Amino acid sequence: MDYTRSKYWISFLLICFQCATLKLYGHIGKVVNDTMCYYVEQCGIKGDGLTDALSGLNDLIACASRHNIPVKIVFDKNKAYRIDGKGKDLYRRIFLNRNKDIVLDGNGCTLLIHPSSRAFAVYRSENIIIRNFNIDYSPLPYTQGRVTKIDSKNYYLEFVVDQGFPLPIVGDETYYKGGKMVDCITANGETNKFYQGHSWVKKVVKLGDRRFGVKYDLCDQKQLRIGDYFCMKVEYPFPDVLKNQDAENKKELNEWLFTNWGSIEALESNNLVLENITSFASPVMTFLLRGCSHHKIRGCSIIAKPGRIVAGCSDGIHLKGNEHQPLIEECYFERTMDDAIHIKISGDVIAEVLSPSRFRIVHMDNESDNTNLGVGKEVMLFDRKELKQLAMSKIIDYQAINHREGIVTLASEIDGVSKGMCLYLQGIGKALIDRCNFGTQLQRAILTHQPTKVSNCNIVDNGKGFDLALMSEGIEGPPTQFLQVENCLFENLSYVGLCVDCPSLNYDQKGKPQLLIKNCTFKLPKDIPILQIKNSQGVSLIGNKYYINKGSSKAKLFEFQNTLLIEDSNNTYIER
Template identity: 25%
Template sequence: MIKQFAVCQLLVLSFGVKAQSIDVTTFGAKPDSFADATESVQKAIDSGKNKAESVIEFPKGRYDFWPDKAVATTYYISNSSSAEEMPVKRQSVGLMFKGLKNITLDGNGSTFVFHGKMIAWALDSSENITIKNLKVNYERPGMSEMTIKEITSESVTASIHPDSKFKIIEGRLEWYGERWVTKNHHAVLLRVNKDMLVYSSWSPFLKSKAELIAPLTVRFNGDFSKFQAEPGDVLTIRDTYRDYVGSFQNRSKNIRLLNVHMNSMHGLGIVSQFCENLNYDSVFVEPEKGSGRVIASSADGMHFSGCRGQITINNCRFNGMHDDPVNVHGTHLKIIEIVSPTSLKLRFMHPQSYGFLPFVPGDTVAYVHSASLQIFGQEIVRSAKMISEHDVLVELQKPLADNVSVGDVLENITWTPALTIKNSRFERTNTRGTLVTTRRKVLIENNVYYRTGMHAILIENDASGWYESGEVTDVTIRNNQFIECGFNSAPGNYIININPQDHEPARGYYVHKNITIENNLFKIYDFPILFARSTNGLRFLDNTIEKSEFLPADKLRAAFSFAACTNVKISGNKFYSGAKTDIKLDKMEKKDIFSKITPVN
């Protein structure tokens, strides 16, 4: 009886615990002062270290962050920059959460303005962290933007956005920011009348002579005969180097982002690396409303590398990116040496992904033949250590199987997440909408994919290019709207593309399994809808396909194309009158597919 009473008392006390409020102004931060709040805010964050639970409160206003007093640290971040592009990975972090627990950062509608190049926040070895009710922007965004006013074959007149700082030096326009200059130009054009982002070029402008003819108005004289644009279009220009990311989450768990507006980000966006249980609700990667800007991220919106647990993306919006809004994947590492019966030397193969420890003791790894992507075994890691920036020495608990060879790859299958993406909108990207390769359950539902430049959804897996792993085994794509996607990837502009890079397929082996695409709306201007290869168990059911006049259709191609697949079912779909519903099969027999549409070879 006494023991039961003690337990009840403990429960009462537990439910009665209230998070301690920490006001950043008590540490010296002042809203709307334009003063550097970095040091004061960091002190407020650090003060929560030994508290059971705390809330970092920001009275609503503008807070400015400069790199001078920011935490400087070194991070190797997946898919960011190569050793040649950025040999020293030294970055400044505006808000650093290092080894912290049970903290909520509440911006109360504030705007955080960062100066120079900074990672807005980093969560490192932390857990139970919530960031909510804030906007992130940069005093000088990394993206430069200008609106085309007049264009001929010999000149272009453009209006420069006020945020895009520039200087004309000896007849050449140079883009610059706070302690940085754009040196390696990449350009994407927004065709305003079609609301579509297409690839473009800064090259003719580099070769032209620029002159300022009015405030923020520049005339470029040169050869523009091959430059495709119309008055009103917006040309967006950035550096190709991904030397920073918008925010970084590393080896952390139970992370929640709520009502967060990422209005501008340098580089790769919100990156999570070896994190567990991520819940993003009402995260908006888009330019600030009324700013006149069209791009929010120089690359991806959200990037997840080697995560696990549950990733949930709900009520989010992605508008204005130079790369994919969402990418979820692991990493294949190549075996370059069999050191002993239980030890392997592995190498990061893509130049922009390296330097981070890909395994810890107890992780399970899968052996994969790189050419076929065939998984042929698995083992548990005893130890792992970096022996150089690109090489890893891993020791396994048991001796290697006889068929393990140099050139095969390993994937960490302990760190593979379940993924739910729902009630979100993807638009104004020149690339794909969503990339996903994870063996856990994937649900993509009730979203709108609007005029993504390439495939709305790409399921790949490769051990030859980006080395982004791995297989999918349970994917449901339902109740989404796919509207006029794929204009940058013709002729293979399938709305959904299941395309593992198994260059030498293994007989009878299928890379991907159990993919259901049902009750979606496809509004298409061209013919291709779905491509799949090396997939066992693919269902395309009860979808509606409508015709759009958004752009002229390209030459006639099959609506469905399948290569080396089996157990394919196409049934119950509603096509617009006169729709071309051809199915193309490659390395398949008719018994591999059930459909009332007659396949053609």
């Protein structure tokens, strides 16, 4: 048999195998416009909101993804698919593993998820579109109730749990460890607006049928009144997180395929589109993308259902280590227990200097995070103690030890390099955030470290509008870079309109002016600063409107420290 005929028979047998496997679902996909289409409702997967659909969905994805043409999987309109977390499926989420050219179209369906599980994970995949889903959790991953007693001096309160919400787990700080998992918030009992001030739970005591006492820490919550809301996370047991045991590619060795953080999570994947997704609850972050590039988040919402105070128990969108910066457009975010959007590329610390141009590095962020360094990529070498840039250089050789460690060789020798200094991968392009709206959040609408352009957005009832700073002792970096803000509204913020804290003037801030604010409107409460800017290489303010209280001091509204005001033109001050 010649090569051509052998190739034909191999392909034929492969298709027969795929068809036989997919017949288990009572349906074989059909090709429409060069795309293989599957309809979940015809595959024996129930959308009744009760039957665990996860294993069937993952089996369908595994079988359908064997095709060499694009695949589209369409869910049944308005159905509810249960992801229970108690079945035999090891992934505890819909999992795309090294897949390519797949569209998952929810068609307006709801994923109803147990809090020990999640919605989606995407691992080392390309050209994936996830669209038209509603995401909710049952039971809810947090509890909520009305405050009945307040002792802010001693960081103590009591509350009665609302009907329909889970009860908190009674325990003390030996049980509640790692404040990330036990964040709590308070909210105005009439307006439902979050009170600002981050706290976490230290101890919970049962006082009655649905009444509990809470000892908390960090913020004293002095603004709290009887009848206001108290909400706190409720932790559920998580399954073991799977790791990649691939020994052929050291950069993937022991790499976490996903974590238990994001409701929708992607790692090392390119050209991912998240579109028209509405999330009503999330145990931790809602969208988490790590080490991805060319990603788009479009038309998505994080919103609380009526009667609920919280829509997400941590960041709304958390993007880290993504070399190519994102497009985020036409989205709405409210009621997250942290930031609506956080964009960063965390640092890699020099663990050993092998030569002036060659170092052993270890990634600084969480143990599940990857270094994203590699040949041809540009890095900033930054001295965290002196708060200055030593060099900007290209990587000419990279030898992976595992997914977090490696040997870096730069194109040039660096004077004064020493152990403990950082390498910060330089992002490509600007993060673009356009036509988004931000309702009440615990902390910020946008926290970004990358060059970013924000346009046509409304930021209302947040703590801070935007925040730029080098955080967590340099782990969350790089040092603050360029920000352009156009045609945005900042209204009723609790702390400041925009806060830009650059560690020094001795590094590349990617622009001069480093901060450009144009055609924006600021309507802030009395004595709340419009801008707080430190160590910036320049600020330009053009065509903005500032609504200020009579007698307000401009010096207090615009707090500039070691910063040059490059342009201040066509701005209007309106007394009220």
